[in-house]
Amino acid sequence: MPELELDRTDRQILMELQRDGRLSNQELADRVSLSPSPCLRRVRRLEEQGYIRQYVALVDADKVGLGLVAYVTIRLNKHSGSSHAPMSDFARDVQDWPEVAACYAMTGEMDYLMRIQVQDLAHFSRFAMDTLMQHPAVIDMRSSFSLQRIKETSELMLQ
Amino acid sequence: MPELELDRTDRQILMELQRDGRLSNQELADRVSLSPSPCLRRVRRLEEQGYIRQYVALVDADKVGLGLVAYVTIRLNKHSGSSHAPMSDFARDVQDWPEVAACYAMTGEMDYLMRIQVQDLAHFSRFAMDTLMQHPAVIDMRSSFSLQRIKETSELMLQ
C-alpha cells in the first residue's frame, strides 16, 4: 500500500466525484482525459487508501420533515466523582444519538460543539431536556437555531 | 408532479442510498424487497421530486491536507451607509469562498455561523484577515477551532 502523493489527475478525479458520486467510470474517464481502465484503477486506489471515505446520497432535510438545525455547545464536568473520563463517555454516547449530525471537541470555553437536526422545536426540546441535560457529564449547554441555510457543501477545496 | 407522501419502501430506499450512494439498482432492489424496475422508478421519482438532492463522494479532509476546521461567528453592520442590505451582500459573497463549507444565519447575538475548512492556522489567518475582516459588512468575528472530530455524518434520521 504505497501512500503516494496525488497527481493532477487524482485531484481531478476527486473533484468530479465530489460533485457527482454516481458518475459512470466512462464519463469520469472522459472528463479527466483517460481511458476507462486506468481511470478505474485510480478510483480503486483512492478508495483503498482512504482518500474517498464514502459515497452517499444527500437527502433533503426539509422534504423529509427535519427542518430544524440547531447548534449546541456544551461544557463538561471535567473530573466527576466517577473513575472514568467524562469526555470519552460523552463522545461514545453521542454516536448513538441520531439527532446529532456532527460533534467536535473545540478550543475555547465550551468543550463540544454539535449540530443537531430535528423536526421542530418540540423535538429539540425533548432531546435537549431528556437526553443532553440528563447526561451525567454535561454541566452547561447553549443552543442557537438556524434561521436560514446560506451555504452547505461537502465539497472540499482541492487546489 | 404529484408531491405524494413517502411510504415505507421510499424511506428504506433513502436510508440505503444515504449509507451507500453507489449501490447498484439490483442490490438496492434486493434490500428493499422489490424487483429492479419498480425500484428504479421509485429512485427516479425521489430524485425528480428533490428528496435526493445530490450524490457525492466524501473526501477525507486530513488526507488531502485540509485538516483544520474552524467555526466562526460573525456579526454584521446592519444598516451601513450604502443603499443595499449587508446581510444579502455577505450571503452572496460567501458562495464564492471555497474555504466556507457551511454558513447559516442564526438566532442569538451573532448573525452568521460558518464552518471553515483549511490547511492550517496560517491559511486560516490569511482568510480571516484578508477576506472576512475586510468585508464591509463584517463588524465582529469570533473563531474557535476543532480539536477532535467526534462525529460527522450526512445521514438523516429517517425513523
Add this chain to the structure above:
DNA sequence: CGTGAAACATTAGCGGC
C-alpha cells in the same frame, strides 16, 4: 496505459394483479 470480450447492470415496453 489501452484493447477487447465476458459479466453484469440499467431501462423501456408490456401484461397482470
Add this chain to the structure above:
DNA sequence: GCCGCTAATGTTTCACG
C-alpha cells in the same frame, strides 16, 4: 394505480498486449 417480466442496450471489469 403499482408490480414484475423480458429483452435490448449500455457499463464495468479484467486478462493480456
